Amino acid sequence: MNHIFDALIVFVCVVGSALLGSYLRLVLPQHHLTDESTGVVKLATGLVATMAALVLGLLISSAKGSFDTMNNELLHSAAEIIRLDRVLAHYGPETQEIRVALKRTTEASMAIMSSGDPSQIARLSGPEAVARGEAFQRQVEGLTPRDDSQRELKARALLLVDDVLATRWLALLQQTGTIPLPLLIILVSWLAILFGTFGLFAPRNGTTMTALVMCALSTSGAIFLIMEMNTPLGGIVKLSFAPLKAALDILGH
Numbered sequence: 001m002n003h004i005f006d007a008l009i010v011f012v013c014v015v016g017s018a019l020l021g022s023y024l025r026l027v028l029p030q031h032h033l034t035d036e037s038t039g040v041v042k043l044a045t046g047l048v049a050t051m052a053a054l055v056l057g058l059l060i061s062s063a064k065g066s067f068d069t070m071n072n073e074l075l076h077s078a079a080e081i082i083r084l085d086r087v088l089a090h091y092g093p094e095t096q097e098i099r100v101a102l103k104r105t106t107e108a109s110m111a112i113m114s115s116g117d118p119s120q121i122a123r124l125s126g127p128e129a130v131a132r133g134e135a136f137q138r139q140v141e142g143l144t145p146r147d148d149s150q151r152e153l154k155a156r157a158l159l160l161v162d163d164v165l166a167t168r169w170l171a172l173l174q175q176t177g178t179i180p181l182p183l184l185i186i187l188v189s190w191l192a193i194l195f196g197t198f199g200l201f202a203p204r205n206g207t208t209m210t211a212l213v214m215c216a217l218s219t220s221g222a223i224f225l226i227m228e229m230n231t232p233l234g235g236i237v238k239l240s241f242a243p244l245k246a247a248l249d250i251l252g253h
Contacts, residue, residue, distance in 0.1 A: 003235055007224035010188050014216040017192035021199025022209075038201060045197045052190040056222060059179060059187070063229035070232045071239055077167045078243035081106055084160040085251045091143065091153045098139050103251040105132060109168070110244045113233055121233055133168075137161050179230050184223070191219055 025033070085102060088095040112120045140161055145151040195212065202208040228237035 003224055003227045003231075006227060007220045010191075010223050011216050011220035013188055013192050014195045014219060015213060017196040018199035018212045018216065021196040022202070022204055023199075025200050025204070033201075041197060041201070045194055048190050048193055052187060052194065055183070055187050055190075056219075059183070059226045060222065062179065063226045067229040067232045067237075067239075073167055074239055074241070075243050077164060078247040080160055080164045080167065081244075082247050082250050084157060084164060087153055087157045087160060088140075091150055091157070095143065098136070098143075099251065101136055101139065103248065105136060106244065106251065107248055110241055110248070114241045117234075133165050137165070179226065184226075188223070 031037070081102065085099055088099050088102070115121075137158075140154070140157050143150075143154050143157075145154050195216065198212055198215075202212070225237065228235045232239045
């Protein structure tokens with residue numbers, strides 16, 4: 001919801017700049033609006049437009065990359081959890097309690113992450129969550145192999161536990177936004193300059209005003225998508241937890 005409010009602020013700034021430019025068109029002396037003046041302003045704003053387009057494209061690419069990376073980590077985590085459960089199942093019936101704990105922990109973590117509540121998600125990196133992860137690891141370490149096959153399965157299980165915990169920490173560290181706020185502010189200021197120029201040289205009629213409003217909606221929508229994809233665990237545009245749900249259906253069988 002905060003991202004919608006931020007996008008609304010961007011929209012108001014951009015449209016307000018266009019309206020200010022349209023007002024200046026009425027009050028500026030006519031010699032400020034000659035063809036020579038218009039040509040210079042268009043060259044200057046062309047440079048600003050190029051920089052804004054490059055930064056906007058980079059931000060969208062960066063946000064999409066972060067979103068895809070976290071999605072891949074979620075898939076990897078689901079696969080590793082299934083592999084861990086199968087290794088424990090092959091070890092023997094003495095791992096039944098550990099497998100139940102694995103399913104219960106995975107289900108609780110998925111419920112918290114899919115809630116989109118930042119305060120709940122923060123609990124996953126809190127002391128209690130760390131203690132649960134270490135307790136689960138100690139359960140696996142406490143297994144007493146009876147033969148070489150079980151010793152190999154225990155070693156594989158410990159490696160998978162390390163992978164699952166590492167992937168979980170990586171996902172939690174990446175779920176916060178990484179786009180610098182000053183960069184977004186500078187980008188919005190460039191867009192405001194551009195739309196102010198559009199309003200300055202555009203004739204005042206319904207067609208041009210509608211076009212400017214639609215363009216402002218498009219740019220604020222792009223900013224909204226950037227911020228949404230940069231926080232993939234919350235908001236409207238967020239990760240699908242279908243892989244973890246599918247993994248839960250497999251665990252314990």
